[in-house]
Amino acid sequence: MQSKLAVLVLSLALVPQMGAEDAFKLTTVVPGRSTPVVLYVFYSGPLPASATSYNLKSDWKAEWQTRQTVPPTIVNIDQVDVDAANKSFTLHLSGNLPKLSDMLTVSWTVLLLSDQIPFTTVTSTPAHKTCTAYLCPPDSTPTPDLSFSGSFTAAGGSNPLYQFEVKGGLILPRIRGIPGYPALNMQIEINQNPKPPIHRTRFDPDSITGGFALTKYINTGGPLSGMRFQAELPEGEFSRKDPSSNIIAAGIATLDFKPLLSPNASFPLYFTLYPFFGMEMGRNLSRPKVVEMIPVDLSNYRGIVRGYMGADAKFALATAERKSDVFSITGTYRVRIPAINEPFLETIHQVTTFAMTTKARHWVESDVAYTIPSWKYLSISGTYQYGELPPFFELVDHKFTIGLKLQAVQATKPAGYKLVQ
Amino acid sequence: MLAKPNLSPDFCVHVVVSATPFPSRYKPGTPDTTKLFDLGVVDDVQRAHFINGVKSGIFPWLIDDSLVASSRDTTVQASAASVMTNAK
Numbered sequence: 146m147q148s149k150l151a152v153l154v155l156s157l158a159l160v161p162q163m164g165a166e167d168a169f170k171l172t173t174v175v176p177g178r179s180t181p182v183v184l185y186v187f188y189s190g191p192l193p194a195s196a197t198s199y200n201l202k203s204d205w206k207a208e209w210q211t212r213q214t215v216p217p218t219i220v221n222i223d224q225v226d227v228d229a230a231n232k233s234f235t236l237h238l239s240g241n242l243p244k245l246s247d248m249l250t251v252s253w254t255v256l257l258l259s260d261q262i263p264f265t266t267v268t269s270t271p272a273h274k275t276c277t278a279y280l281c282p283p284d285s286t287p288t289p290d291l292s293f294s295g296s297f298t299a300a301g302g303s304n305p306l307y308q309f310e311v312k313g314g315l316i317l318p319r320i321r322g323i324p325g326y327p328a329l330n331m332q333i334e335i336n337q338n339p340k341p342p343i344h345r346t347r348f349d350p351d352s353i354t355g356g357f358a359l360t361k362y363i364n365t366g367g368p369l370s371g372m373r374f375q376a377e378l379p380e381g382e383f384s385r386k387d388p389s390s391n392i393i394a395a396g397i398a399t400l401d402f403k404p405l406l407s408p409n410a411s412f413p414l415y416f417t418l419y420p421f422f423g424m425e426m427g428r429n430l431s432r433p434k435v436v437e438m439i440p441v442d443l444s445n446y447r448g449i450v451r452g453y454m455g456a457d458a459k460f461a462l463a464t465a466e467r468k469s470d471v472f473s474i475t476g477t478y479r480v481r482i483p484a485i486n487e488p489f490l491e492t493i494h495q496v497t498t499f500a501m502t503t504k505a506r507h508w509v510e511s512d513v514a515y516t517i518p519s520w521k522y523l524s525i526s527g528t529y530q531y532g533e534l535p536p537f538f539e540l541v542d543h544k545f546t547i548g549l550k551l552q553a554v555q556a557t558k559p560a561g562y563k564l565v566q
Numbered sequence: 567m568l569a570k571p572n573l574s575p576d577f578c579v580h581v582v583v584s585a586t587p588f589p590s591r592y593k594p595g596t597p598d599t600t601k602l603f604d605l606g607v608v609d610d611v612q613r614a615h616f617i618n619g620v621k622s623g624i625f626p627w628l629i630d631d632s633l634v635a636s637s638r639d640t641t642v643q644a645s646a647a648s649v650m651t652n653a654k
Contacts, residue, residue, distance in 0.1 A: 167598075172598065175651050231575040231579045232575075249651065463638075467601050
Protein backbone atom coordinates (compact mmCIF):
# COMPACT_ATOMS: atom_id res chain seq x y z
CA MET A 146 0.00 0.00 0.00
CA GLN A 147 2.80 2.38 1.01
CA SER A 148 4.81 1.60 -2.11
CA LYS A 149 1.71 2.20 -4.30
CA LEU A 150 1.21 5.56 -2.61
CA ALA A 151 4.86 6.49 -3.21
CA VAL A 152 4.57 5.53 -6.90
CA LEU A 153 1.37 7.62 -7.20
CA VAL A 154 3.03 10.66 -5.60
CA LEU A 155 6.06 10.36 -7.88
CA SER A 156 3.84 9.93 -10.95
CA LEU A 157 1.76 13.02 -10.11
CA ALA A 158 4.92 15.05 -9.65
CA LEU A 159 6.28 14.10 -13.01
CA VAL A 160 3.18 14.65 -15.14
CA PRO A 161 4.10 18.22 -16.23
CA GLN A 162 7.44 17.33 -17.80
CA MET A 163 9.82 19.74 -19.51
CA GLY A 164 7.89 21.16 -22.43
CA ALA A 165 8.98 21.64 -26.00
CA GLU A 166 11.64 24.25 -26.52
CA ASP A 167 10.19 27.76 -26.74
CA ALA A 168 10.26 29.76 -29.94
CA PHE A 169 12.84 32.52 -30.40
CA LYS A 170 12.02 35.68 -28.44
CA LEU A 171 13.80 38.54 -26.69
CA THR A 172 13.70 38.17 -22.90
CA THR A 173 15.73 40.85 -21.14
CA VAL A 174 17.48 44.10 -21.99
CA VAL A 175 20.31 45.43 -19.83
CA PRO A 176 22.19 48.66 -20.60
CA GLY A 177 25.99 48.63 -20.57
CA ARG A 178 27.82 50.71 -17.97
CA SER A 179 30.68 52.15 -19.99
CA THR A 180 31.56 53.68 -23.33
CA PRO A 181 31.08 52.85 -26.15
CA VAL A 182 27.43 52.68 -25.20
CA VAL A 183 25.78 49.30 -25.74
CA LEU A 184 22.60 47.47 -24.88
CA TYR A 185 22.77 43.77 -24.04
CA VAL A 186 19.65 41.90 -25.12
CA PHE A 187 19.12 38.31 -23.98
CA TYR A 188 16.94 35.94 -25.97
CA SER A 189 15.50 32.50 -25.43
CA GLY A 190 14.80 29.69 -27.84
CA PRO A 191 16.88 28.76 -30.88
CA LEU A 192 18.29 31.44 -33.17
CA PRO A 193 16.40 31.73 -36.48
CA ALA A 194 17.98 29.67 -39.24
CA SER A 195 18.78 32.72 -41.37
CA ALA A 196 21.31 35.14 -39.84
CA THR A 197 19.83 37.99 -41.86
CA SER A 198 16.69 37.78 -39.72
CA TYR A 199 18.51 39.12 -36.67
CA ASN A 200 21.90 40.61 -37.53
CA LEU A 201 20.79 43.49 -39.77
CA LYS A 202 20.97 46.70 -37.76
CA SER A 203 18.10 48.14 -39.81
CA ASP A 204 15.75 45.47 -38.36
CA TRP A 205 16.40 46.62 -34.79
CA LYS A 206 14.83 49.60 -33.03
CA ALA A 207 15.75 50.89 -29.57
CA GLU A 208 14.22 53.72 -27.57
CA TRP A 209 14.37 55.05 -24.05
CA GLN A 210 12.12 57.17 -21.87
CA THR A 211 12.24 58.52 -18.35
CA ARG A 212 8.51 58.20 -17.58
CA GLN A 213 5.61 56.51 -19.32
CA THR A 214 4.01 59.89 -19.97
CA VAL A 215 7.05 61.31 -21.80
CA PRO A 216 7.45 60.38 -25.49
CA PRO A 217 10.29 57.89 -26.01
CA THR A 218 13.59 58.91 -27.58
CA ILE A 219 14.76 56.74 -30.47
CA VAL A 220 18.49 56.00 -30.69
CA ASN A 221 20.64 54.77 -33.58
CA ILE A 222 21.89 51.19 -33.73
CA ASP A 223 25.28 51.07 -35.42
CA GLN A 224 26.14 47.41 -35.07
CA VAL A 225 24.64 44.11 -33.87
CA ASP A 226 26.83 41.36 -32.38
CA VAL A 227 25.54 37.90 -31.57
CA ASP A 228 26.79 35.74 -28.68
CA ALA A 229 25.09 32.38 -29.26
CA ALA A 230 26.84 30.71 -26.29
CA ASN A 231 25.25 33.15 -23.84
CA LYS A 232 22.13 33.77 -25.96
CA SER A 233 22.57 37.50 -26.16
CA PHE A 234 22.88 40.34 -28.66
CA THR A 235 25.02 43.42 -28.18
CA LEU A 236 23.56 46.54 -29.79
CA HIS A 237 26.08 49.36 -30.28
CA LEU A 238 24.26 52.67 -29.86
CA SER A 239 24.72 56.27 -30.91
CA GLY A 240 22.56 59.37 -31.34
CA ASN A 241 20.38 60.96 -28.69
CA LEU A 242 21.48 58.87 -25.71
CA PRO A 243 20.82 59.50 -22.02
CA LYS A 244 23.76 60.36 -19.77
CA LEU A 245 25.90 57.30 -18.99
CA SER A 246 24.93 57.58 -15.33
CA ASP A 247 21.24 57.46 -16.33
CA MET A 248 21.50 54.37 -18.55
CA LEU A 249 20.08 52.15 -15.79
CA THR A 250 17.44 54.52 -14.50
CA VAL A 251 15.62 55.07 -17.79
CA SER A 252 13.31 52.49 -19.33
CA TRP A 253 14.57 50.85 -22.54
CA THR A 254 12.46 49.17 -25.20
CA VAL A 255 14.04 47.09 -27.94
CA LEU A 256 12.21 45.75 -31.00
CA LEU A 257 13.30 43.28 -33.65
CA LEU A 258 11.21 43.81 -36.79
CA SER A 259 12.36 41.29 -39.37
CA ASP A 260 10.10 40.04 -42.13
CA GLN A 261 11.55 36.55 -41.62
CA ILE A 262 10.53 35.99 -37.99
CA PRO A 263 7.60 37.06 -35.78
CA PHE A 264 7.80 40.53 -34.23
CA THR A 265 9.51 40.45 -30.82
CA THR A 266 10.08 43.20 -28.27
CA VAL A 267 11.39 43.57 -24.75
CA THR A 268 11.35 46.39 -22.20
CA SER A 269 13.66 46.83 -19.24
CA THR A 270 11.64 46.85 -16.03
CA PRO A 271 12.80 47.13 -12.46
CA ALA A 272 13.01 43.85 -10.55
CA HIS A 273 10.01 43.08 -8.40
CA LYS A 274 9.05 40.40 -5.93
CA THR A 275 6.04 38.20 -6.62
CA CYS A 276 5.00 38.39 -2.98
CA THR A 277 5.38 41.66 -1.13
CA ALA A 278 3.85 40.65 2.21
CA TYR A 279 6.04 40.06 5.29
CA LEU A 280 5.11 36.38 5.28
CA CYS A 281 4.67 34.53 1.99
CA PRO A 282 3.77 30.94 1.11
CA PRO A 283 6.79 28.62 0.78
CA ASP A 284 7.56 28.58 -2.89
CA SER A 285 11.07 28.55 -4.18
CA THR A 286 12.38 28.26 -0.60
CA PRO A 287 10.91 24.93 0.47
CA THR A 288 11.89 25.11 4.16
CA PRO A 289 9.56 27.52 5.95
CA ASP A 290 10.92 30.30 8.16
CA LEU A 291 7.92 30.00 10.40
CA SER A 292 5.89 26.86 10.91
CA PHE A 293 3.10 25.88 13.23
CA SER A 294 2.08 22.23 13.22
CA GLY A 295 -0.31 20.41 15.45
CA SER A 296 -2.38 17.35 16.04
CA PHE A 297 -5.56 16.57 17.86
CA THR A 298 -6.35 13.32 19.65
CA ALA A 299 -9.80 12.34 20.84
CA ALA A 300 -10.44 9.27 22.96
CA GLY A 301 -13.36 7.90 24.96
CA GLY A 302 -13.32 9.03 28.58
CA SER A 303 -10.67 11.65 27.87
CA ASN A 304 -10.60 15.35 27.20
CA PRO A 305 -9.17 16.32 23.79
CA LEU A 306 -5.37 16.30 23.59
CA TYR A 307 -3.74 19.03 21.49
CA GLN A 308 -0.06 18.80 20.55
CA PHE A 309 1.79 21.64 18.85
CA GLU A 310 5.22 22.53 17.54
CA VAL A 311 6.26 26.05 16.59
CA LYS A 312 9.55 26.72 14.76
CA GLY A 313 10.71 30.13 13.70
CA GLY A 314 13.80 31.95 12.50
CA LEU A 315 13.35 35.54 11.39
CA ILE A 316 16.34 37.39 9.94
CA LEU A 317 16.73 41.03 10.95
CA PRO A 318 18.36 43.84 8.95
CA ARG A 319 22.15 43.85 8.99
CA ILE A 320 23.88 45.91 11.68
CA ARG A 321 26.83 48.00 10.49
CA GLY A 322 30.15 46.75 11.89
CA ILE A 323 28.83 43.34 12.93
CA PRO A 324 29.70 40.35 10.72
CA GLY A 325 26.85 38.14 9.55
CA TYR A 326 23.12 38.61 9.79
CA PRO A 327 21.36 38.97 13.16
CA ALA A 328 18.24 36.89 13.74
CA LEU A 329 15.65 35.83 16.26
CA ASN A 330 15.00 32.12 16.55
CA MET A 331 12.67 29.94 18.59
CA GLN A 332 11.43 26.39 18.93
CA ILE A 333 8.48 25.50 21.09
CA GLU A 334 7.21 21.99 21.79
CA ILE A 335 3.83 21.88 23.52
CA ASN A 336 2.08 18.87 25.07
CA GLN A 337 4.54 16.33 23.66
CA ASN A 338 4.23 13.84 26.48
CA PRO A 339 0.66 13.57 27.80
CA LYS A 340 -1.28 10.51 26.65
CA PRO A 341 -5.03 9.92 26.86
CA PRO A 342 -6.95 9.65 29.09
CA ILE A 343 -6.45 13.22 30.34
CA HIS A 344 -8.93 15.07 32.49
CA ARG A 345 -8.01 18.67 31.89
CA THR A 346 -7.17 20.28 28.56
CA ARG A 347 -4.17 22.55 29.03
CA PHE A 348 -1.20 23.88 27.09
CA ASP A 349 1.99 22.68 28.66
CA PRO A 350 5.18 23.79 26.93
CA ASP A 351 7.70 20.95 27.25
CA SER A 352 10.57 22.84 25.73
CA ILE A 353 10.98 26.43 24.69
CA THR A 354 14.20 27.75 23.29
CA GLY A 355 14.53 31.24 21.94
CA GLY A 356 17.21 33.81 21.44
CA PHE A 357 19.35 35.98 19.23
CA ALA A 358 21.83 34.61 16.69
CA LEU A 359 24.43 35.85 14.24
CA THR A 360 24.97 33.81 11.09
CA LYS A 361 27.84 34.09 8.60
CA TYR A 362 28.34 32.04 5.43
CA ILE A 363 31.72 31.50 3.78
CA ASN A 364 32.58 29.75 0.53
CA THR A 365 35.17 26.98 0.57
CA GLY A 366 35.72 24.39 -2.12
CA GLY A 367 36.08 20.69 -2.83
CA PRO A 368 33.09 18.63 -1.69
CA LEU A 369 31.75 21.58 0.29
CA SER A 370 29.71 24.48 -1.01
CA GLY A 371 30.91 26.30 2.07
CA MET A 372 30.65 26.58 5.81
CA ARG A 373 28.23 28.34 8.12
CA PHE A 374 29.20 29.88 11.42
CA GLN A 375 26.49 30.68 13.89
CA ALA A 376 26.94 32.46 17.19
CA GLU A 377 23.87 32.06 19.34
CA LEU A 378 24.14 34.83 21.85
CA PRO A 379 22.62 34.05 25.23
CA GLU A 380 19.30 32.38 24.62
CA GLY A 381 16.84 30.92 27.06
CA GLU A 382 15.72 27.33 27.53
CA PHE A 383 12.46 27.18 29.45
CA SER A 384 9.83 24.69 30.52
CA ARG A 385 6.56 25.54 32.18
CA LYS A 386 6.19 22.04 33.57
CA ASP A 387 8.73 22.85 36.24
CA PRO A 388 10.57 26.05 37.12
CA SER A 389 13.69 24.90 35.34
CA SER A 390 15.33 27.40 33.00
CA ASN A 391 18.78 27.86 31.52
CA ILE A 392 20.58 30.63 29.75
CA ILE A 393 22.92 29.37 27.05
CA ALA A 394 25.35 30.77 24.48
CA ALA A 395 26.47 28.58 21.60
CA GLY A 396 28.96 28.55 18.77
CA ILE A 397 28.21 26.23 15.87
CA ALA A 398 30.07 25.44 12.64
CA THR A 399 28.22 23.64 9.85
CA LEU A 400 29.75 21.82 6.91
CA ASP A 401 27.55 22.45 3.90
CA PHE A 402 28.24 19.60 1.53
CA LYS A 403 27.31 19.98 -2.10
CA PRO A 404 24.01 18.21 -2.77
CA LEU A 405 23.60 14.91 -4.56
CA LEU A 406 21.48 15.50 -7.65
CA SER A 407 19.74 13.08 -9.95
CA PRO A 408 21.67 13.04 -13.25
CA ASN A 409 18.32 12.87 -15.04
CA ALA A 410 17.00 16.44 -15.34
CA SER A 411 13.44 15.20 -15.88
CA PHE A 412 13.51 13.48 -12.49
CA PRO A 413 14.55 16.27 -10.09
CA LEU A 414 15.51 14.28 -7.02
CA TYR A 415 18.09 15.63 -4.59
CA PHE A 416 19.74 14.82 -1.30
CA THR A 417 21.43 17.26 1.06
CA LEU A 418 23.53 16.66 4.16
CA TYR A 419 24.68 19.36 6.58
CA PRO A 420 26.57 18.07 9.63
CA PHE A 421 27.50 20.54 12.34
CA PHE A 422 29.49 20.69 15.55
CA GLY A 423 29.85 23.20 18.30
CA MET A 424 29.61 23.98 21.98
CA GLU A 425 26.95 25.30 24.32
CA MET A 426 27.87 27.11 27.52
CA GLY A 427 25.78 28.82 30.11
CA ARG A 428 24.27 28.46 33.54
CA ASN A 429 21.15 27.22 35.19
CA LEU A 430 18.83 29.99 36.37
CA SER A 431 16.22 28.12 38.38
CA ARG A 432 15.85 24.60 39.70
CA PRO A 433 12.78 22.64 40.80
CA LYS A 434 12.78 20.71 44.10
CA VAL A 435 10.31 18.12 42.85
CA VAL A 436 10.10 16.64 39.36
CA GLU A 437 7.33 14.21 38.37
CA MET A 438 6.61 13.86 42.10
CA ILE A 439 10.22 12.77 42.71
CA PRO A 440 12.16 14.91 45.22
CA VAL A 441 15.39 16.02 43.58
CA ASP A 442 18.54 17.75 44.83
CA LEU A 443 19.81 20.10 42.14
CA SER A 444 21.91 22.31 44.40
CA ASN A 445 25.06 21.48 42.40
CA TYR A 446 23.40 22.15 39.06
CA ARG A 447 24.80 25.55 38.02
CA GLY A 448 27.33 25.66 35.20
CA ILE A 449 26.48 24.19 31.82
CA VAL A 450 29.07 23.10 29.25
CA ARG A 451 28.00 20.77 26.47
CA GLY A 452 29.43 19.47 23.24
CA TYR A 453 26.75 19.88 20.60
CA MET A 454 26.71 18.20 17.22
CA GLY A 455 24.38 16.64 14.72
CA ALA A 456 23.24 16.78 11.13
CA ASP A 457 20.35 17.76 8.92
CA ALA A 458 19.54 15.69 5.87
CA LYS A 459 16.87 15.91 3.22
CA PHE A 460 15.77 13.71 0.37
CA ALA A 461 13.19 15.33 -1.87
CA LEU A 462 11.54 15.40 -5.25
CA ALA A 463 11.10 18.86 -6.77
CA THR A 464 8.30 19.85 -9.09
CA ALA A 465 9.04 19.97 -12.83
CA GLU A 466 9.39 23.76 -12.72
CA ARG A 467 11.78 23.39 -9.69
CA LYS A 468 9.85 25.88 -7.59
CA SER A 469 9.01 23.71 -4.61
CA ASP A 470 9.11 20.14 -3.39
CA VAL A 471 6.24 17.81 -4.00
CA PHE A 472 7.45 15.21 -1.60
CA SER A 473 10.25 15.26 0.95
CA ILE A 474 11.79 13.28 3.76
CA THR A 475 13.86 15.30 6.21
CA GLY A 476 15.93 14.00 9.08
CA THR A 477 17.41 15.89 12.01
CA TYR A 478 19.81 14.50 14.56
CA ARG A 479 21.18 16.38 17.56
CA VAL A 480 23.34 15.13 20.41
CA ARG A 481 24.28 17.15 23.46
CA ILE A 482 27.13 15.77 25.54
CA PRO A 483 27.37 17.53 28.91
CA ALA A 484 30.81 18.04 30.41
CA ILE A 485 29.19 18.75 33.79
CA ASN A 486 26.37 16.68 35.30
CA GLU A 487 22.92 17.77 34.16
CA PRO A 488 19.44 16.46 35.01
CA PHE A 489 18.19 13.48 33.04
CA LEU A 490 14.61 12.35 33.37
CA GLU A 491 13.53 9.03 31.89
CA THR A 492 10.13 7.34 31.93
CA ILE A 493 10.15 3.78 30.69
CA HIS A 494 7.16 1.48 31.20
CA GLN A 495 5.52 4.17 33.34
CA VAL A 496 8.45 4.21 35.78
CA THR A 497 10.20 7.58 36.01
CA THR A 498 13.81 7.79 37.08
CA PHE A 499 15.90 10.88 37.68
CA ALA A 500 19.67 11.25 37.58
CA MET A 501 22.37 13.92 37.41
CA THR A 502 24.65 12.60 34.72
CA THR A 503 26.85 13.47 31.75
CA LYS A 504 25.03 10.90 29.66
CA ALA A 505 24.58 12.04 26.03
CA ARG A 506 21.16 13.45 25.17
CA HIS A 507 19.98 12.57 21.69
CA TRP A 508 17.22 14.11 19.62
CA VAL A 509 15.99 12.57 16.40
CA GLU A 510 13.25 14.04 14.27
CA SER A 511 12.12 12.87 10.88
CA ASP A 512 9.43 14.40 8.69
CA VAL A 513 7.69 13.12 5.61
CA ALA A 514 5.77 15.85 3.81
CA TYR A 515 3.53 16.23 0.82
CA THR A 516 2.76 19.83 -0.13
CA ILE A 517 -0.57 20.68 -1.68
CA PRO A 518 0.47 22.40 -4.94
CA SER A 519 -2.58 24.70 -5.13
CA TRP A 520 -2.13 26.21 -1.63
CA LYS A 521 1.45 25.97 -0.46
CA TYR A 522 0.78 27.45 2.96
CA LEU A 523 -0.45 23.95 3.87
CA SER A 524 1.26 20.57 3.77
CA ILE A 525 0.34 17.11 4.96
CA SER A 526 3.08 15.67 7.09
CA GLY A 527 4.09 12.77 9.24
CA THR A 528 6.63 13.31 12.01
CA TYR A 529 8.65 10.94 14.14
CA GLN A 530 10.41 12.21 17.26
CA TYR A 531 12.61 10.53 19.80
CA GLY A 532 14.97 11.84 22.43
CA GLU A 533 15.47 14.59 24.95
CA LEU A 534 15.37 18.36 24.58
CA PRO A 535 16.65 21.01 26.97
CA PRO A 536 16.25 22.30 29.57
CA PHE A 537 15.23 19.20 31.55
CA PHE A 538 15.87 16.49 28.94
CA GLU A 539 12.67 14.61 29.52
CA LEU A 540 12.39 11.68 27.14
CA VAL A 541 10.02 11.94 24.16
CA ASP A 542 9.62 8.24 23.52
CA HIS A 543 9.09 7.27 19.86
CA LYS A 544 6.34 9.73 19.07
CA PHE A 545 4.58 9.58 15.71
CA THR A 546 2.38 12.40 14.49
CA ILE A 547 0.39 12.66 11.31
CA GLY A 548 -1.12 16.03 10.72
CA LEU A 549 -1.35 19.25 8.81
CA LYS A 550 1.34 21.89 8.82
CA LEU A 551 0.75 25.60 8.21
CA GLN A 552 3.92 27.21 6.94
CA ALA A 553 5.24 30.47 5.54
CA VAL A 554 8.50 32.09 4.48
CA GLN A 555 9.67 35.55 5.49
CA ALA A 556 9.61 37.73 2.37
CA THR A 557 11.73 40.59 3.72
CA LYS A 558 14.87 38.68 4.75
CA PRO A 559 18.15 38.66 2.78
CA ALA A 560 18.06 36.01 0.07
CA GLY A 561 19.31 32.62 1.08
CA TYR A 562 19.64 33.20 4.82
CA LYS A 563 17.76 30.71 6.96
CA LEU A 564 17.78 29.65 10.59
CA VAL A 565 15.07 27.00 10.62
CA GLN A 566 16.28 23.68 9.22
CA MET B 567 42.74 49.40 -6.75
CA LEU B 568 41.14 46.68 -8.85
CA ALA B 569 39.65 47.70 -12.18
CA LYS B 570 35.96 46.91 -12.48
CA PRO B 571 35.37 44.20 -15.09
CA ASN B 572 32.87 44.84 -17.87
CA LEU B 573 29.49 43.40 -16.82
CA SER B 574 28.89 41.68 -20.14
CA PRO B 575 26.60 38.66 -20.62
CA ASP B 576 29.64 36.44 -21.07
CA PHE B 577 31.22 37.61 -17.81
CA CYS B 578 28.01 37.47 -15.76
CA VAL B 579 26.91 34.05 -17.07
CA HIS B 580 30.39 32.77 -16.22
CA VAL B 581 30.19 34.24 -12.68
CA VAL B 582 26.71 32.78 -12.10
CA VAL B 583 27.63 29.32 -13.35
CA SER B 584 30.92 29.30 -11.42
CA ALA B 585 29.11 30.17 -8.18
CA THR B 586 26.88 27.08 -8.34
CA PRO B 587 27.91 23.78 -6.73
CA PHE B 588 28.21 21.99 -10.11
CA PRO B 589 29.41 24.39 -12.83
CA SER B 590 30.53 21.43 -14.95
CA ARG B 591 26.88 20.46 -15.45
CA TYR B 592 26.26 23.64 -17.41
CA LYS B 593 26.14 23.26 -21.18
CA PRO B 594 27.14 26.43 -23.10
CA GLY B 595 24.25 27.81 -25.13
CA THR B 596 21.62 26.88 -22.54
CA PRO B 597 21.44 29.89 -20.17
CA ASP B 598 17.73 30.32 -20.93
CA THR B 599 16.78 26.74 -20.06
CA THR B 600 19.25 25.71 -17.35
CA LYS B 601 17.84 26.46 -13.93
CA LEU B 602 19.98 27.05 -10.85
CA PHE B 603 18.44 23.92 -9.31
CA ASP B 604 20.00 21.83 -12.08
CA LEU B 605 23.43 23.18 -11.10
CA GLY B 606 22.94 22.32 -7.43
CA VAL B 607 21.24 25.38 -5.92
CA VAL B 608 18.54 23.21 -4.40
CA ASP B 609 17.80 24.90 -1.08
CA ASP B 610 18.41 27.97 1.04
CA VAL B 611 21.83 26.85 2.24
CA GLN B 612 23.13 26.34 -1.29
CA ARG B 613 21.44 29.59 -2.29
CA ALA B 614 23.31 31.56 0.37
CA HIS B 615 26.64 30.09 -0.78
CA PHE B 616 25.66 30.81 -4.40
CA ILE B 617 25.02 34.48 -3.59
CA ASN B 618 28.35 34.68 -1.75
CA GLY B 619 30.05 33.18 -4.82
CA VAL B 620 28.39 35.69 -7.15
CA LYS B 621 29.42 38.59 -4.91
CA SER B 622 33.03 37.38 -4.85
CA GLY B 623 32.97 36.78 -8.62
CA ILE B 624 31.95 40.33 -9.54
CA PHE B 625 34.17 42.13 -6.99
CA PRO B 626 34.99 45.07 -6.97
CA TRP B 627 31.43 45.50 -8.18
CA LEU B 628 29.02 45.23 -5.24
CA ILE B 629 25.47 43.92 -5.17
CA ASP B 630 22.79 43.62 -2.51
CA ASP B 631 22.06 39.97 -1.64
CA SER B 632 18.36 40.36 -2.24
CA LEU B 633 18.88 41.69 -5.78
CA VAL B 634 20.65 38.56 -7.06
CA ALA B 635 17.96 36.45 -8.76
CA SER B 636 18.76 33.19 -7.02
CA SER B 637 15.66 31.14 -6.33
CA ARG B 638 16.19 27.60 -7.53
CA ASP B 639 13.73 27.90 -10.44
CA THR B 640 15.61 30.92 -11.84
CA THR B 641 17.42 30.37 -15.13
CA VAL B 642 21.14 31.11 -15.47
CA GLN B 643 20.20 33.86 -17.91
CA ALA B 644 17.77 35.58 -15.51
CA SER B 645 20.29 35.38 -12.70
CA ALA B 646 23.05 36.84 -14.91
CA ALA B 647 20.72 39.63 -16.04
CA SER B 648 19.92 40.49 -12.41
CA VAL B 649 23.65 40.80 -11.71
CA MET B 650 24.19 43.00 -14.75
CA THR B 651 21.29 45.23 -13.76
CA ASN B 652 21.87 45.55 -10.03
CA ALA B 653 25.64 45.54 -9.51
CA LYS B 654 26.99 48.90 -8.38
